[in-house]
Amino acid sequence: MSDSSAVRGSRDDRPGDERKRTSIPTFYRQVVAELRKVVYPTQEQLVTYFFVVMVFVIVMMAIVSALDLGFGKLAFAIFAG
Template sequence: MAIDTRGETAGKPSGEKKRTSPALFYRQVVAELRKVIWPTRKELVTYTTVVMVFVLIMVGIIYGLDAAFGWAVLQIFGG
């Protein structure tokens, strides 16, 4: 079948979808997961630690800004 310029297959209505079975889908998922390079335990612990430290730093910055702006609003508008 020829492909037209819009990327659709010639001869098929554009609204028609290709049907796949659940078994085929499962096999394709398993095949894709086998291609993944999974991290080692050491890498996973390192990545998790880096993310947790980053999140804690961001929480501290947001808390500090919130407290500073809250104090400034109270100074300006009283309360």
């Protein structure tokens, strides 16, 4: 087996390797720079995503409700005698 650095661990595990803190203005500038990279959906995409999510949630609710009803009837059939 080889003694590569990937096997021995990450750089964060070394003693004496301290992380530097970022100042608040630098952090803010970095956040703003990252937010400028975000691609926001159009209104048409947003409406489409909304309906897709709603249909998925309704279908999952129907499946869970059907399973709950079925297992409830099964439990009553078993324990009611």
